[in-house]
Amino acid sequence: MASRYQISASRAKSLIEPTMTAHAADGGPMRPQFMDAKQTAEYLNMSVTWVYRDAPRLGLAAYKFGVGRNAKLQFKISDVDAWARQQRLG
Template sequence: MDVKETAAYLNVSVSWLYKNAVQSGLVIYRFGTGVNSKIRFNFSEVEAWVKQQRVMGG
């Protein structure tokens, strides 16, 4: 998934994703270097991350 698709799936802004993905535990795949590099996310890893973020009500 590209950054826009991932941000839409997570219901966060693209800028939030750029700033917080690594700190939040999301795995980033970077293709290329410098300004032209592309960032991708693996859908199954994003989905697993979402499941880990669930807060159980009590």
């Protein structure tokens, strides 16, 4: 018996395809919404350690995907951009 969370490949395609087709008509492939800690560090020109240790304390919100040791922190690109603009001096 299949898990209630499993769907067939054809069902997944039927759910995703309209969105992808509509977006392609708007000008191309979809831009990712999230970056992992390493990508965020590179984007901000900071260390990965800083992203894990200091960024949340300084107001950069992270999203946790997964549970336990397999959990991954992800940062929404629009949140990172907004946070960076708030850090501007003057």
